[in-house]
Amino acid sequence: MGRFVKDAGLSLFFLAIFVLAVIGQAFAGHAQNNEELLRHGQPPEGLWQFVTSSEFAVDVAENWQSEFFQFFLFILMTVWLVQHGSPESKNPGDEGTGSDADQLLGPHARPDSPAWAKVAGVRRWLLSNSLLIVMGAVFLLSWFAQSLAGATVASQEAVQHGEPPMTWAAYLATPDFWNRTLQNWQSEFLAVGCMVAFSIYLRQRGSAESKPVGTPNHVTSEESQ
Amino acid sequence: MSRHDRPTPAMRFAFTTWMTIVVAGLAVMILIPLLGR
Numbered sequence: 354m355g356r357f358v359k360d361a362g363l364s365l366f367f368l369a370i371f372v373l374a375v376i377g378q379a380f381a382g383h384a385q386n387n388e389e390l391l392r393h394g395q396p397p398e399g400l401w402q403f404v405t406s407s408e409f410a411v412d413v414a415e416n417w418q419s420e421f422f423q424f425f426l427f428i429l430m431t432v433w434l435v436q437h438g439s440p441e442s443k444n445p446g447d448e449g450t451g452s453d454a455d456q457l458l459g460p461h462a463r464p465d466s467p468a469w470a471k472v473a474g475v476r477r478w479l480l481s482n483s484l485l486i487v488m489g490a491v492f493l494l495s496w497f498a499q500s501l502a503g504a505t506v507a508s509q510e511a512v513q514h515g516e517p518p519m520t521w522a523a524y525l526a527t528p529d530f531w532n533r534t535l536q537n538w539q540s541e542f543l544a545v546g547c548m549v550a551f552s553i554y555l556r557q558r559g560s561a562e563s564k565p566v567g568t569p570n571h572v573t574s575e576e577s578q
Numbered sequence: 579m580s581r582h583d584r585p586t587p588a589m590r591f592a593f594t595t596w597m598t599i600v601v602a603g604l605a606v607m608i609l610i611p612l613l614g615r
Contacts, residue, residue, distance in 0.1 A: 360588030368595060406615050410607045417603070465584060491600055498607035505611040 375413070379404050382412060407509070411502035411533070414495050419537030421492035427545055428485050437573055438553035440564045444573045456481070496534070503530055 358365065379400065386408055387397040403409055427441075432450060436442040454461045458481075462471045469480040479486070504524035511519050524530055548562070554570055557563040564572065 357588055357591070360586060361591050364588075364592035364595065368599075371599075405610055407611045410610045413603070414607045417607075491604065494604045495607065498604060498611075501608060501611040505614065 378412070379409065382409055407502040407505035411499055411506055414499035414502055415533045415537055417495035418492055418499055418534070419541050421488050421495060422538065423541035423545055425485065425488040425492050428488060435573065436549050436553070438570055439549045439573060440552050440562070441549045442573055447574075450481075499533065500525060500530060503533065 383398070383400050383403040386403055386406075390397055398406070431442060433448055434442075435445050435448060437445050450456075453459050456470075457463055457466055458470050458477060459473060467480060469476040501521060504519060504521045507524050507527065507529060508518040508520075511517065519527075552563060555563075556566045556568075558566050
């Protein structure tokens, strides 16, 4: 058990704070939603009613999609683009998908390489792109969830104001959809850009996200040099 | 998985836990508006 906790510490830590943050968001969102309902002379909702509502779903989904979009782009663009001096980047000159030898594929695979790295064809292609495919799929599905839940909230509000309900397609053209989307994207792109650039000159001793403290600023990735 | 691969409980736990959270979360967030909630 001690070994397991140590070996999965990073996952367990983020799992714990993820659960706490979602619970916190549920309570805070519920309280805010009830304030709004009271202001409109409507009865307050229960917590369960709120967390199973589109109001809660759209708030969660808009943040999920932007996080997965950030990682999707980061994984994709670091194949083809580099930043000299950043430990988040490959070395200038190493752009591209690499040779089979670099990637330990086919005859270059190790005995303990994944089975699909040893075979050719679709399975090797799938394994070779599986991280990007999964992160991209989660991005698209959570963005879709944001659009569905956002459209439902907008439609419910329209009906309350005596207007006709809004369709999903019409919601995609609303400022609400794009405001929710872009306000999250801009912060993700800012954070990625800062991480790439700041890590050229700044260090955190012991962190996997940093170069070793004494590594020269001009060194991008020590391993492949 | 290759018979030479050596997944540990910590590896399997991390992958299955996070994948389950994401898939379940997506399913719930898509179902809620589809059910008109």
